[in-house]
Amino acid sequence: MRYALNDGPGIRTIVFLKGCPLSCQWCSNPESQSFYPEFIFYKDQCMSCNTCETVCAENAVSINKSDHRQVDLEKCTHCNQCVDRCFAEALRLVGRSMSVEAVMTDVMKDCNFYMESGGGVTFSGGEPFSQPEFLKACLKACKTRNLNTAVETAGIIRWELIESLLPLVDLFLFDLKAGTAKDYKRFTGIAGHKIFSNLEKLLARHDVIIRIPMIPGLNDRGQSWKDIIDFLEQLNWRGRIDLLPYHRMGIGKYIGLNREYGLDSSKTADMENIKLKRKQLAAAGFKTCIHGG
Numbered sequence: 001m002r003y004a005l006n007d008g009p010g011i012r013t014i015v016f017l018k019g020c021p022l023s024c025q026w027c028s029n030p031e032s033q034s035f036y037p038e039f040i041f042y043k044d045q046c047m048s049c050n051t052c053e054t055v056c057a058e059n060a061v062s063i064n065k066s067d068h069r070q071v072d073l074e075k076c077t078h079c080n081q082c083v084d085r086c087f088a089e090a091l092r093l094v095g096r097s098m099s100v101e102a103v104m105t106d107v108m109k110d111c112n113f114y115m116e117s118g119g120g121v122t123f124s125g126g127e128p129f130s131q132p133e134f135l136k137a138c139l140k141a142c143k144t145r146n147l148n149t150a151v152e153t154a155g156i157i158r159w160e161l162i163e164s165l166l167p168l169v170d171l172f173l174f175d176l177k178a179g180t181a182k183d184y185k186r187f188t189g190i191a192g193h194k195i196f197s198n199l200e201k202l203l204a205r206h207d208v209i210i211r212i213p214m215i216p217g218l219n220d221r222g223q224s225w226k227d228i229i230d231f232l233e234q235l236n237w238r239g240r241i242d243l244l245p246y247h248r249m250g251i252g253k254y255i256g257l258n259r260e261y262g263l264d265s266s267k268t269a270d271m272e273n274i275k276l277k278r279k280q281l282a283a284a285g286f287k288t289c290i291h292g293g
Contacts, residue, residue, distance in 0.1 A: 014124050018034060031094040038093075041070075139169065140168060179227030225277065
């Protein structure tokens, strides 16, 4: 993603790496959870020409009872004929293999904007640490070009991996989704003991912005929010916390991937509640920001 403004200082390019061990109920990038390329189908754009099915030499494309185009990845050779011939762009391939050099070629297209705005490159996902060697190689390539680097992480990784990349990262954007291991298990499928430990170690060693997704009815009120506050207040740190209002922009991706969305799709962000929570954090000594607010 080019010309990003909310994922680190200045104007930035975001490099998304596929693969994530978490299964957050509200994930807005479900296509980033798997390590492998996936096909996503936007039914509303489909012209029902069936070209995708007829051009596939491997007979990997099929149409189910709900008129949803599906691709059998065991048969698929990723020739991309089905995608290339879909002029309505209803069938798309998400994820591709790239070399470090190819990534940097794209990144450097906007180097003038980075220099003028104090921006750079942010690695996100998925969980970018799920591809540690590739992430390290990309970060090294950025540093040889004097680019500012940021990494967005959920922290569910070995500390040694984070520690090994500290010299190559200017800023960490650390997603904190809950205040207890029990809530982490409930919201994401994985308990958060390692996440809490990694965050405390990282705050003592590096520049970090904590980012809290504010999910209505889950972590934005009641005991779950109190647990987040209690965890934050016990930290020997009073830095910046960004509150990220919930949005529904990822729901169409679940439909396109033929998956069920984990939350009630009618939920919307409670901005008044989020503003109150911002005041609460400010009163506790944290610098706070609401994305989009």
